[in-house]
Amino acid sequence: MRKRVYTNYIAKHIQSYSPIYSFIMVLFVMGIIFGAVIVNSLSVVQKEDLFYYLTHFFGQVADGKTGSAEELLKLSFFHNVKFTGLMWILGISIIGFPLILILLFLKGVVVGFSVGFLVNQMGWHGLLLAFVTLLPQNLLFIPVYIFIAVISTAFSIKLMRKIFIRQGFSFYFVPEFARYSLSFIAAMAVITLAASIEAFVAPVLMKSIIVSISS
Template sequence: MEPRLTMTMKRSLAQHVQEHSSIYTFTVVLLMMGIVFGAVIVNSLSLMQKQDLFHYLNRFFGQVSEGDMASAAAMFAQSFFHYLKYMGLIWLLGLSIIGVPVILVLLFLKGMVVGFTVGFLVNQMGWQGFLLSFVSVLPQNLILIPAFVLVTTAAVAISMTLIKAQFSNRMKTPLMPLLFRYTMTVVIIMILVACASFIEAFLSPSLIKTTIGIFN
């Protein structure tokens, strides 16, 4: 029974990716553009802005190395609630026929934040910044980036379906099953995001502390 269920899920996933391959391609390219744009923005900052940001960054890393931070449980709750609101907004925009541009902007901004964070660390700290970004940014984003691509693609696909239903009389596919599958997809993605928040709250601070200890 379990292998049959696994095969069914794999076939459904393969069919989904094939049907929406163009949207997946566009969202991945858009996310990568956001990452590159975020890294490039670092070079446009003034010296004063870089110094201010680096000052706050040093304070943060100092608090991490000294263990002077909120509890891991509190950090997990804060992180997960942040992503819950972000993806909840994308889910809601997917249910409207005018939400596609905003959904794509949110994905671009996500990529820009990642690119800016890594770019700033490398720009200010060289290879040490690269290692810090590797342990502080990469672990959770190995889950978050695919999750954002998935939820964005699902939201754009359902929004385009609603647009077709609005302006085409030949749309015979029942919308309620589609909306249910869309909502369940977002719920499953949020479970993955919870794993990313767990890594961000419980694993990343330890990795950062260990890395700073190596530098010192």
């Protein structure tokens, strides 16, 4: 029964904000494509330098010289909470919602560049590495980024409509802000799970793939 209520709530939420979701998702995909295109625009020297640092990092992973899982968990958690928290704060600031879109686009660029560079330099092995080391946690991180971007943009638009178009638009700040805050807390729970995958699962998968490629 509770699962059905949650499902109905999620479906209603997506339906209510479907135009914003569509725009945000297209923007994020454009960021990914742009990030992949940037890889091809790098010079040979730049690619060689980046790949040198990448292979050095892979060597550390293979030797087990990376940080502890607990440290990785903290780094990942706080990094993503700061990123989503910034978007959440920008939603309250009213005029900051364009920056929300820029932040999400840049996050897409980072994802696209990471995958594109691995594939460009390592071919199928790079694609496999990207699949096992970037995909598991990003299956949770990316929906959270999109969700926070949507609710932040929507909240900012509601505030602007309340301020500049007061007639015919009902907006009660306290309950709306309470829902807005609860949404961010729920997102933090998902971030915790995704950060745990990145800290405890991804390094093991990465090490196994690197060892198999090197042998």
